[in-house]
Amino acid sequence: MSANLFKKNDQAWKTLFHEEKILENIEKYGYFQISSERINQEREARLMTKFDHQFQRPKIFKDNNLSIQPNSRGRYVIGAFSSYFSIPENKASFDVKYLQFPPHIKTIVPNLISSESSAILCAHLSGMLEEILGEETYFTVFGRMSTGIFDYKIDNLKTGGSNQIRVENAQCEIDGGFEGESKFAIIEAKCQSVDDFIVRQLYYPYRAWELKVNKEIVPIFLSVSNNIFTFYVFKFLDSSRYNSIHLESVHRYCIGQYEIELSDIREIIKNIQRFKDDKDLTFPQADTFIRVIDLLEKLYVNESPLRKEEITTNYAFDVRQTDYYISAGIYLGLFEKLRNNGSVYYSLSPRGKEIIELDPKRRNLELVKTILSYKVFYLILCEYLNSSEKPKRERIIEIMRGHVEGLNQNTISRRAQTVEKWIKWILELTST
Template sequence: MKNNNGIMAKMSASDAWQALLDKYDIKNEIENNGIFRITASQIKEVREPRLMAKWDSSEQLPSSLKKNKINILPDSRSSYILSDFILYERLPELTECIQNMPTVTLPELETIDVENITSEANAINVLQISGILEDFLELDHEEILYGTFDGRMSSGIFNFNVNTYRGISRTIEVNKAQMEIDGGFESEHNIIILEAKNVLHEDFHVRQLYYPFRLWDSKVNKPIRLIFSIYTNKIFRLMEYRFKDKNNYSSIELVRAKNYSLEDTTISIEELKRVYDSVEAHNIIKDDMTETDVPFIQADNFERIISLLENMYEADLNGEEIEELMQFTSRQTDYYYNAGKYLGIFEKYKDDDRVIKYRLTGLGRLVYSKNYKARQLLLVELILSHQIFRDLFIYVKEIGELPNKEIVKTAEIKYNVCSFNVADRRASTVISWLRWIFNLPNL
């Protein structure tokens, strides 16, 4: 595992886990015994445990674990349990409730820049001072919410059941594993535990709510309410979860979800049509793959393109940094970078050390600088500058529904935007982007 100088060789998390799977015959141990317990010192043989054991979204799971349906849970400060656990919960799509988004007014404070909420801590501050959290929790007007705990702490001692892919429930014992709580609050009637994110993922590791829940459930008498918050694209997405059985990790269920904005989010279908009409003929891009070096799009979640844009505004990023930030695989990084390049908002370059970095173009920085409404309409304009999207936009306007894959594939072949063998996969992305556009109107 080491080079000739005795220094640990640099390897990916997937390769490092494959080395451990092979060395300790982990897959067969799980098959025969249900679980495999691995220590931090064993993991450190190949890579630092902090880089090997914390995957907050299933998207970033090392392929060597993912292909074997192996997930990991901490069970103490220095050890982990491996098995075919089902550990992630899919987040509800933003489209489910975007049209019920109340606008929030903040007090005039010099130390809060609502145009640049760039960290999870800042987002939590805004949740508190704006009254968003109290509104979401539906607290009485007289009920005060106090911030009382946060940071790293020990999980305490408890056991729980968790489902597996093979349909068997496993019992896990936890003995003072380390965990971190983003925000803890107390009101007259409740304890609130908040997990905050400022990057959009497709799912989350339930551990982030379950371990804090079990710790504080053993300490307090008041009911505990669990909130998962995401701030991205100038929208606060709040989701409340609960566990039907406190001893069952897999009993998580969504109670409610609601979105909030600090800005005007009202967009009409007429405004979308005006954007379509405003795109001058000389700005229309044909996308012919024989005449462009920009790959046709293959990044389904448009909100994640915006989330990446927001984070790239703060600093240029290399591929590994994007993968860690967005919980992307290297292939997804390529897909989402190319989607931004297609829109003219992302570019890459080599720094002084010849490392490839990704950054926003001048147009990308302009998109970031806009308020919510202007930002969405500018992004629509960039999409509708491409002829294939102009045609399909009119199709949706006239027919009243999104096109199916066959209609999109016909358009792809017509405009020669991609080869026939990838047309089906790219059609899914086109439909997703159209869905994003037509989900914007809320008037």
């Protein structure tokens, strides 16, 4: 959501909470029901109720640890629900398997995925889903559908107990459903790296199809980022409990053969002859480098420059993240700032476009080369490799003091984490 959209949602929900005494009712009854008609009186319900990730919730929801769930068409329940599942941070520790894409398919380019539907089709056509499910599958279902009628319990973060919610023909949606002889997989996909997702995106379709087919329902969350397809395969241990979701397995795939060796990184280090002058640039504060790549891909696929608000609205960034990752891309020479009729837009630089069009291995190596062309990153990685030991934060700060201008001590300490994380990303390339 854009900063403006966040503010409008915040203000509209603040009004609703005040006029409907929502916090008081939640305190008294454990939850509060509200209709889309009532929400529409302040602001369009579609914009006011879609929070796929925790950070997208309005401020009053965050401050009171609340979330919202639909329970019928046009009605919602607000409470201190445990609605989200956090993605494991150690996904890079899972091995990547390399698969081939059918060479005669020309309408999808696997290393330039533009949509969730393209990602799912790539996964299907390359055999990822069949390998995960252990049987041949067919793409049979996608899009919006009715949930049917069911009841479920959801954990309450405030009381430590649970609330019971009755769902009566609410609307749900799945990005793809794949049916085999004994299994039916429902897939929610995101074409970027994310920290969490709302379990409802899998749970409501799971309950809807559980009532219709006599097969094992396999809920799967798919994240595609930097050409790595990461599948999180879940199981609901108790179908009547929303929070019984259990991560059964993680599978990571890449289309093509693109392994990077440590010798490739050392070769880049050896061939760097001169460093870029970054004294007039803002030193990056963007810890998750993969999100710089996500944004690189989004700007390429979009084909036209985007305003900051559009980036925040269309992708899983919060307002501050948008600023951080745009700034990081500009620092690396991957993005450009454009002005037109008083508005500011962002697009790929010629260098960014050149990199994104490379095959995945060369793309990653060029990104490594771009990072290491700044002396701080070069020196710290060299020290890491020479000692086979991660430099302590104090040592990183010491190196930064000597080579980064215009930052005070507190700022250098914060930016040191970004340096650590980017170096970690480089080294993890050799284990994927």
